[in-house]
Amino acid sequence: MTVPTTERGARTRAALVAAGRTVFERDGFTDSRIADITREAGCATGSFYTWFASKSELLSVVLYEAQRDVVVPRLDATAADPFVTLTEGHRRYFENYQRNARLMLVLEEVAAVDPAFRELRRRRGEALARRTATTIEKMQGDGLADPALDPYATARALDGMVSHLAYYAFVLGDTFDIDALVETTDRIWRNALSPRHQT
Amino acid sequence: MTVPTTERGARTRAALVAAGRTVFERDGFTDSRIADITREAGCATGSFYTWFASKSELLSVVLYEAQRDVVVPRLDATAADPFVTLTEGHRRYFENYQRNARLMLVLEEVAAVDPAFRELRRRRGEALARRTATTIEKMQGDGLADPALDPYATARALDGMVSHLAYYAFVLGDTFDIDALVETTDRIWRNALSPRHQT
Amino acid sequence: MTVPTTERGARTRAALVAAGRTVFERDGFTDSRIADITREAGCATGSFYTWFASKSELLSVVLYEAQRDVVVPRLDATAADPFVTLTEGHRRYFENYQRNARLMLVLEEVAAVDPAFRELRRRRGEALARRTATTIEKMQGDGLADPALDPYATARALDGMVSHLAYYAFVLGDTFDIDALVETTDRIWRNALSPRHQT
């Protein structure tokens, strides 16, 4: 992961990152070749190693760049209705997932193959859930959420539900549209979290 | 996927399937070698091809055999409490997932790489969700489920939540135990499905 | 090249020879598999080696059987017109070649690969030419053939011309029909052999 000094170097490196994304999306990680990437980038095979130590390293960079603009949905415990921001968040999440669907598949692939990527994913999931859990706790304190729920486990479950829906919809090609996804997600979050009167 | 005629053939084939599972679990799909499998099975490399056309084909068989004893959780719309069978179903599902965790990772891997496996997964998910959806509809008719929910989308979401939890817990190694998983899942399903008084 | 004792053995062996011809014609020698032949013959792989020591050996038998009904054209030095029998001989030769065209290609193949087959072919060609040469000599003695011709070399040349025409016509798929082939061959033999007045 060498950092370019010259203008020319920066250009080559950028071309390789862009080409990497293109090729990874088209062929997946395992089935992509360094030679394909350099051809796509319009440079010589050898030049790849001027900037990256391996295919994995390039993938890391590609994924990192792609995830910079990912918005994670969040509850807003301070709002009158804590769910309003969530709805919008989910919509953005689904839209983003759709845009990056092929890349998500690649992520799935390397997560399955490489423990390091797996650990990364676990950490990300954990961090996200922890934040949601905190909000749930606060909502429980305010009587806005079912006190019987384990905040962290619930957060995990609800987060997972969303990413799973996105995977089925945009990677596996299930047909339902984003509006329907958002609506369902929204309602289930509300139902699941809201305090029950019966039970 | 040739079928053995003789006793001896059956033995060799079975040894290869068992060895396949062992090796796939240990090394993953991409990183496993036919030679490792035959060594594990105690036969010659060539014998592999007597029974299977490729590594993929062996994996199909291994996965098929592993999934034969998978129990899928189901709601029971006819019971007084439709959720009781579900709780037990989820427990069994998690236990099973834990037992087959490494194999599930392999499944994830090939689903990411091979469109055929992906399609298989989509179909399985769809079939499962369709069944759950039918039950939800019935429950809605009986006033036992929130009529505002789209039955199919909800089924998808809840199913997905469960498998996602299992993945994080047993593949990525999140720490919480099965009891906690079952409890959380159970409560979220109840909350999500039950008709709301407010709203 | 074991000889069958039992009725059953004879049947299997015959089936293998027939299957061999079919498969060799379809796939050529190098690209044919013992397994294909036994499948075609409806017997087990192992049974092949009960009757033949190798694929080459089977081919020898197949070729031998096919060449049993080959008629070689010959001049008749005792006839008023020595060429009349020749015309008919050439016709039969071409007809036969056409029937066995695929097999001739296989013969070409093994002759190119295997010195033993090459030697066989050389011998056959030599024997045939020698016979023709004898007739030419007699014709020269009777003033019916150009005395300037080297009988053996001429025989070789004319024989070769015929087989070459057959190869181009029926193996390579040149379009001209047998009548035309016979006519041309006939006329060239006559012209080539007949004594010249000028020269």
Next chain:
Amino acid sequence: MTVPTTERGARTRAALVAAGRTVFERDGFTDSRIADITREAGCATGSFYTWFASKSELLSVVLYEAQRDVVVPRLDATAADPFVTLTEGHRRYFENYQRNARLMLVLEEVAAVDPAFRELRRRRGEALARRTATTIEKMQGDGLADPALDPYATARALDGMVSHLAYYAFVLGDTFDIDALVETTDRIWRNALSPRHQT
């Protein structure tokens, strides 16, 4: 069939072509190994595939280079004696065939195995015959050739005779020398083509 950019690449590629010829001549096509060729060329196995996609492709190049200096015998319809150039042409043809005899055998081999090479051969034969046919026609017009002959078929037959003789002589190892071959060929062409007084 990649084209080298650098001097070094050109050297390696040329070495492979030379080595290919050596090995093909020694072992034939089917019985030659890529590894033998690269060893002979003094480079690594992988380097073969930098320049050629397959063994077939290398053979094409080898044959193409070998055929560049092949001289085809031709009649000269404008000369007083149309056969004088032919005699010299045949001599050169035989000499050349003798020099390339092993390669001709390889050509025979691939023509027998590979339809693409067969088609190539057919085309070449056709083109050559067509040219000879044109000359024969002209000779017929000038009263120099037997008008009863079908020019194209005759051309085919006479050409075939020559190549067949060469094959028997230099590939199968028939003993007669080039002088004898030329003389016989020459005389037969003359006899065959010249207008007959009787008939």
Next chain:
DNA sequence: AATGAATGAGTTTTCATTCAT
């Protein structure tokens, strides 16, 4: 005799990475 499975040496081909220029 027939069967059908087992064997394993032998080859092609791929491709990440290195290297000389």
Next chain:
DNA sequence: AATGAATGAAAACTCATTCAT
């Protein structure tokens, strides 16, 4: 920095032949 060729260790797969039943 870039280039483009060289490298050679894999790995999959084939198939004639052998062998136990």
